[in-house]
Amino acid sequence: MTTDTATGGPGPANETVRGEREPILLELVDESGTTTGTAEKLSVHQAPGRLHRAFSVFLLDERGRLLLQRRALTKYHSPGLWSNTCCGHPLPGEPPFAAAARRTGEELGMAPELMRAAGTVRYHHTDPVSGLVEREYNHLFAGVVRAEPRPDPEEVAETAFVDPAALERLRGEAEFSVWFPTVLDAVRPALRELAGSADW
Structure with a gap:
């Protein structure tokens, strides 16, 4: 296992966890999701x-x-864009489920119920x-x-609850994160099951 602490580039290269001085480290993985x-x-x-x-x-x-969030304008990545309820990265060694629950609480001040794994999806977007x-290598979770x-x-700059029709209208009017269409398509079966509806 290797560790790369190079920061590179200008701007928020040393972005830190709140109250900490060390840079945030993420887990690198191979195509099967094994940490490298x-x-x-x-x-x-x-x-x-x-x-x-x-x-x-x-x-x-x-x-x-579906609960959507519009990312704060001060975010270094995709500021002001709409996206799914919550997304982020586990800290090294942190189980993805625990990270998802933690960040939902930190960003939105709420605890999900009946949250469960809904598969994984890999993508490469710029x-x-x-x-x-x-x-x-994205771990998907769906809940109530x-x-x-x-x-x-x-x-978070703004939140909204949308049904499938309202989501399609919003996608025609506003900008979304580059990863949103991919993760939405991947999680749709879990949303249909949770909602008890084929609309999703």
């Missing part, structure tokens, strides 16, 4: 990108509506604005939420 080492967060997302572990959370309310690369979100403004 760690590398600093921003360097992993710089071209050509390095395959690393990530997670995406999709939560439905009791009416079967953000057209920043040039940052998303080359991820019964509380109103209380978003951290440093993480």
Whole structure:
């Protein structure tokens, strides 16, 4: 197992966990999802990108509506864009499920219910604005939420609950993260099962 702590490039190369001074390290993985080492967060997302572990959370309310978030304008990656309920990266050694639950609480001030694994998906996308690369082995989670979100403004600019029709309208009017279409398509079977509806 190797460790790469190179930061590279200008800007928030030394982005840190709140209250900490050390750079955030992410897990590098191979094509089967086996951990191969760690590398600093921003360097992993710089071209050509390095395959690393990530997670995406999709939560439905009791009416079967999906909770979306619009990323804070101060985010270094995809600021101001709409995306799924929560997404991020486990810390090295942190189980993806635990990371997904932790970050949902930190970003949205809420705890998901009945959250379960909904498969994995690999993708390689480049953000057209920043040039940052998303080359991820993404663990998908779907669940239910019964509380109103209380978003951290440093993480989330806005939230919305949308049914499938409202989501399609919003996708025609607003910009979404480059990874959103891929993870949404991959998680649709789990959303249909949770909602008890084929609409998703």
